[in-house]
Amino acid sequence: MKPAPFDYLRAGTAAEALETLHQCGGDARILAGGQSLLPMLNMRLARPGVVIDIMHVPEWQRIETTETTLRIGAGVRQIALERHPGLRQPLLTAALDWVGHAQTRSRGTVCGSVAHADPSAELPLVLVALKGTIHLRSRRRRRDVAAADFFTGMMATTRTDEEMIEAVSIPTARPGTGTAFREMARRHGDFAIVACAAVADATTVRLAVAGVADRPTAIDLPADPATRDDALDTFAWSLDARDDLHATARYRRELVRQIGRSVMQEAMQCRA
């Protein structure tokens, strides 16, 4: 398994990367950490004519924090986020530990995982759970897309060929909210069979699920456990789950009910 031939461009500025993307469109692929793209190249599931390395663009290497938001640039590796002091978003911290392995987080980027849009991936799940934002940019324009609208199917997003993800924004923990994350995988670091993230405030609990449908999916449920359990059941059965090598659709839905219930409880309990 070796990649098919391509030209390799090392962009030094955002303008260079965006200009090339504009010219080549669908024939170009952005290379950041490479932990999703390189397997695709090796298996020849992707055969771009041009690969644009963006890791030498200083402005995309930044993590910017404000009181309410964490903005993570396209070149920020997952390990940089793990090592970043004061992340102030416990859900992100909890989920990061489950993203691939330490040996892939050392290279993989946050935005790269979001761009790849694997339906079982943790970082897209966190974005959907926390109502994060995807910042897209092309040579011509910038636009922001809410995470819930960004993922449109199995490895499919609303990003057009001449756009790239310039950054993603994740809200920091708000007072009075609690979060929890749990995942079921064969081994730690394997693709999630089911991953659940919950965000609770005084009146509602938001539950987001990955690994079941063709994209991360969220629902807002009442905090009151009496009505919540029924709504959770309905949600679990509404997810378009598929049988595959690792688990049946039925098993996945059952996991959503079990793990979903427990993460929501945990999120309620740890409300600060």
Place this chain on the structure above:
Amino acid sequence: MPRLTADRRHTVRFTLNGRAVEGEAEPRLLLVDFLRHVLGATGTHVGCEHGVCGACTIQIDGDPARACIMLAVQADGADIRTVEGLAPAPDRLSVLQDCFREFHGLQCGFCTPGILMSLDAFLRAQPDATEPEIRTMLSGHLCRCTGYVPIMAAALAARDRLKANPDA
């Protein structure tokens, strides 16, 4: 902005186990193949070629990473360490290597270079790593013959010995 064309080889330079090295690579050449076939450093193994098995794990700028899902041209200017860089002298094993020998942490040795490079970085970063933490880190490696019990025994012994004598 350098554009390295698909149909030519381009010079790649980096530091390998403390020494400056260079070689020629097409853009599509994987770092692990560059190490093995261009530089002749065959200590790093190749298994799955898609980032799953861990056999090709090396250290890039101090952190363990997969050499099969990185291009040689991406490594330009990096500081790379491979299993060849572990032994302090040609006739002496490192503490970690010696623990693998003593506790039978390898049988065929196919997975071993990758596991050693992960553990070497991990135990240096976290000298007090707990057994579950080491297990989680090792979940990034597949061993198909030794079994993980002796690998864990070797890793725990190495942790204890390195802690007692960090300069070893």
